[in-house]
Amino acid sequence: MLHKTQGIVLRPVKYGDTSLVVTIFTEQFGIQAYMVKGVRVTGATRNRASYFQPGTLLDMVVYMQHGKNMQLIREYHAAYIYTSVHESVTKNSILMFSAELMLRLLPEHAPLPDLFTAASKYLISLDTADPRHVANYPLWFLALCSRLLGYDPRGSYGPATPYLDREYGGFSAHPPAYPPYTTTEDAFALHQVLLANDHDAIQGIAINSEMRSRLIDWYIAFLQQYTQHLGNIRSLPVLRSVLH
Structure with a gap:
């Protein structure tokens, strides 16, 4: 059966000589894997593979057969065209981290x-924001x-609870006994992040690079307690290098 849905591309993997297997977070069906045939050929159609880069937002018409691990896409086009993400090293690193986190x-x-x-x-906010004010976006997206x-x-x-304790799972009266170690200043910064209800609010929170790095580590470790498949985020070292 055919369905219209939007999607966020999370990961493309080459398949054969001309095709891709693409993992997409869809609005209607959650995360699905799609076979996309013939998009890696040379000539006039070679740019079609660019639709399936991580973070791309798509409007799609898809086949949905329940019980199958691989679906097919009948039609697709960009739901939003980025204007600055791919030209900014910082924004692109945040985009890759965000896509991998969802994956x-x-x-x-x-x-x-x-x-x-x-x-x-x-x-979309990441794309339109001033690149000088996006450093807190990854932490906010984790939250x-x-x-x-x-x-x-x-x-x-x-x-009474000025510390972050990953073992406890939140704010605690006692400093953490196990890594990742955080300070009371880190706990207050995360408190501000959790209160931020839009992208403008997160841009105004003052967090230095060391604090931000500790808080990202804390949040990833916190989430690893709830999901066994989160594992290590491979794009995190690159993100750290640009958010100095």
Whole structure:
């Protein structure tokens, strides 16, 4: 059966001489794998493979056969054309990190329309934002995905709970006994991030690069407690290098 849906490309993998197997986070069906034939040929159609780069937002008409691990796409075109993401090293690194995070964190075949809508708005905001003000975006996206998947840190920041403890799963009265180690300043910064309800708010939070790196490590370790397949984020070292 044919369905119209939007999608966010998460990972393309070469298949054969001319095709791709593409993992896409779809609005209607969650994460699905699609066979896309003939997009890696030379000549006039060679640019079709560019539609399937990580982070691309698509409007699609897809075949959906329940019980099959591989689906097919009948039609596709860009739902949004990026104007600055691919020209900015910082923005592109954030885009790759965000796409990999969704690939590794989200459950397969589970519709998550609220998260899809939020992720689409986030990626468009990343594209339109001033590149000098996007350093907090990866941390904010970690918190956004966590919240919409139901994995909120326990408690809240305050005089009685000024620490972050991954073993406890949130804000604690005691400093962490195990890594990743964080400071009370880190806990307050994360508190501000969790209160930020839009992209403008996250841009105004003052977090230095060392603090940001510790908080990203803390949030990834926090999420690893809830999903066995998250694993290591391969794009994280590149992200660190550009968010200095």
